[in-house]
Amino acid sequence: MSHSQESLNLFQNLCLELRRGSLILAVLACLRSEQYGYTLRKALADRGLDIEEGTLYPLLRRLETQGLLLSEWREAEKRNKRFYRLSPLGEEILEKLLAEWKAIDASLTEIVKG
Amino acid sequence: MQPLDRYLSNLAKLLPADQREDILRELSEDIHSEYEDKESELGRPLIESEQLEILKRRGNPLQVAAGFTENKGTLAFGPQLIGPVLFPFYIRVLTFNLGLTFLIVGAIFAAISLAGQPIHFADLFSSVILQLFIQLAAVTLIFALVEKHLSRQPHDWSKEDFQKNLKAAIQSRIEKKIQAGPKEVSRFDSMAVLVAGSVALLWLQSIWANQYLLFGPAASFIALAPIWHVVYLPIVFTVLVTIFRAAVNIARPDWLRFRDVVSVILDAAGLAIVYTLMFAHTWVVPAATAASNSQHIASVVNQWVPFAIFASAIIALAQAIHDLIRLYKNWRWSSLHQDALH
Numbered sequence: 001m002s003h004s005q006e007s008l009n010l011f012q013n014l015c016l017e018l019r020r021g022s023l024i025l026a027v028l029a030c031l032r033s034e035q036y037g038y039t040l041r042k043a044l045a046d047r048g049l050d051i052e053e054g055t056l057y058p059l060l061r062r063l064e065t066q067g068l069l070l071s072e073w074r075e076a077e078k079r080n081k082r083f084y085r086l087s088p089l090g091e092e093i094l095e096k097l098l099a100e101w102k103a104i105d106a107s108l109t110e111i112v113k114g
Numbered sequence: 115m116q117p118l119d120r121y122l123s124n125l126a127k128l129l130p131a132d133q134r135e136d137i138l139r140e141l142s143e144d145i146h147s148e149y150e151d152k153e154s155e156l157g158r159p160l161i162e163s164e165q166l167e168i169l170k171r172r173g174n175p176l177q178v179a180a181g182f183t184e185n186k187g188t189l190a191f192g193p194q195l196i197g198p199v200l201f202p203f204y205i206r207v208l209t210f211n212l213g214l215t216f217l218i219v220g221a222i223f224a225a226i227s228l229a230g231q232p233i234h235f236a237d238l239f240s241s242v243i244l245q246l247f248i249q250l251a252a253v254t255l256i257f258a259l260v261e262k263h264l265s266r267q268p269h270d271w272s273k274e275d276f277q278k279n280l281k282a283a284i285q286s287r288i289e290k291k292i293q294a295g296p297k298e299v300s301r302f303d304s305m306a307v308l309v310a311g312s313v314a315l316l317w318l319q320s321i322w323a324n325q326y327l328l329f330g331p332a333a334s335f336i337a338l339a340p341i342w343h344v345v346y347l348p349i350v351f352t353v354l355v356t357i358f359r360a361a362v363n364i365a366r367p368d369w370l371r372f373r374d375v376v377s378v379i380l381d382a383a384g385l386a387i388v389y390t391l392m393f394a395h396t397w398v399v400p401a402a403t404a405a406s407n408s409q410h411i412a413s414v415v416n417q418w419v420p421f422a423i424f425a426s427a428i429i430a431l432a433q434a435i436h437d438l439i440r441l442y443k444n445w446r447w448s449s450l451h452q453d454a455l456h
Contacts, residue, residue: 037140038147053144054173057137058181073139082140 023051025101027059028086028094031069036081060084068093117165118145121175127301128179128199137182145169176261195258203306204257211253211313215245219330221422225415226332241330248320248327252313260305298367307360315353322346335408336415337401341394345387352383371448374441381434388427392420 030043037057044051063069068090073082086094122138129137148168153160160168172178180198196204219241227233317327326333359376363369391397397419400408 036143038144041144052173053141054178054181057140057144061133061182079143079146080139081143 019049022101023049023055023059024063025094025097027056027063028068028090028097031084031086031090032094034083034085036076036083038081040084063090117162117169118142118149121145121169125175125179128175129182131300133182141178145172195254196261200257200261203302203309204253207257207306207310207313208249208253210310211249212246215249216242218328219245221418222329222332222415225418226335226411228414228418237330244327244330248317249313252316253309256309256312260309299363299370299373301364301367304360304363304367308357308364311353311357311360315350315357318346318350318353332411333401335401335411336398339394339396339399341391341397345390348383348387352380352387355380355383370444371441374437374444377437378434378441381430381437384430385427385434388423388430392423392427397423 026044026047026049027040030040035043037053037060040060041051041053041056060069060071064071064084067087069084070087070090071082071084073080075081076083122142125141126134126138145168149160149165152164152168176197176199183199223233223238223241321328325337328338329336355376359373359380363373366372396416398412398415400412
């Protein structure tokens with residue numbers, strides 16, 4: 001494997017790690033308004049955060065199991081779709097996570113500035 | 115069958131049973147939404163190659179299912195050999211095979227010890243390591259090949275010609291659940307039986323060629339008695355039928371009656387084999403090149419074998435009763451269900 005390929009792989013892996021934590025925040029924030037999986041995925045992609053279906057749906061299930069999301073099957077556009085929204089616990093946790101994220105962002109900005 | 119139905123059918127086999135229908139419904143809806151978006155963008159229905167392209171981008175069913183499976187580990191030496199979907203079944207098969215093997219090795223060394231022969235740690239250690247290596251290599255190889263096969267054929271993994279489409283299958287599963295009928299045969303259990311049966315077959319073949327694999331260092335004192343020549347082919351045939359039953363139930367997990375009937379026939383065959391062994395009186399004989407005290411060792415082993423055969427007979431009988439009750443219950447449920455439909 002060439003040096004440039006190795007460096008690219010390393011960069012991609014680090015990007016993946018960096019995005020992994022932010023995804024939860026992005027998904028929770030998007031679900032302040034009710035959405036089903038496909039529109040949620042599109043909403044994230046439109047804002048520059050592409051997420052694979054194989055990652056999104058297991059994540060939604062996990063967040064629902066943790067009590068952060070609520071879901072229900074309902075008919076929309078002539079088909080049954082599963083709609084997700086934040087639960088009261090999810091709203092509470094999202095607020096705390098956003099405050100944490102802002103604090104991290106501020107610290108990082110300071111650190112990067114040197 | 116449409117590419118989407120084939121994709122979801124393949125995925126269904128790999129998903130956790132308790133969430134299967136829910137996940138499939140949701141993924142099916144997601145893919146339909148993507149199809150519709152693409153169709154409105156192109157202004158025409160998608161052709162098969164375009165549908166396949168969308169499915170290909172989503173990854174092979176094994177990878178997608180892995181996301182929904184609780185990660186209990188993977189096996190990797192550099193590249194991943196066994197992924198999270200197959201890993202729990204790999205561990206289950208390996209544990210069963212190693213447990214059985216070590217039980218046999220332990221029994222042999224106990225018999226040698228009871229016969230008054232000294233047991234050297236090096237002999238015991240080399241036997242255990244040899245068995246460990248053989249089982250580990252065989253089971254890992256089979257599972258790695260299955261994993262590779264599944265990963266390589268993302269959208270046409272199975273050639274089975276399913277007659278029902280996915281909707282009908284889901285509907286029938288929901289109905290089955292509502293009516294609390296018998297469950298389908300777990301595909302993973304069938305896969306585990308298939309792998310364990312294949313390893314057992316290889317092992318049977320190997321010990322026939324080299325009895326050291328069974329007896330370890332004791333192979334220089336004792337050998338299998340002629341009764342094993344009588345039961346060898348029936349045992350091999352029973353294992354082959356077990357593998358066949360598992361293979362059929364991987365393709366048709368809804369063939370419960372097939373599973374139940376074949377299980378009862380196999381139980382009967384197993385009991386017949388145990389019965390034949392029970393009255394043999396001699397199960398091991400001194401090896402051809404044996405030392406002078408090998409006759410004594412053989413007689414001590416022959417004193418202990420009936421206990422093992424008796425234990426096997428009890429287990430085989432309990433299994434046969436269990437399978438008979440299951441056959442009766444499923445048969446009765448099926449008859450009642452048919453009556454209710456008419």
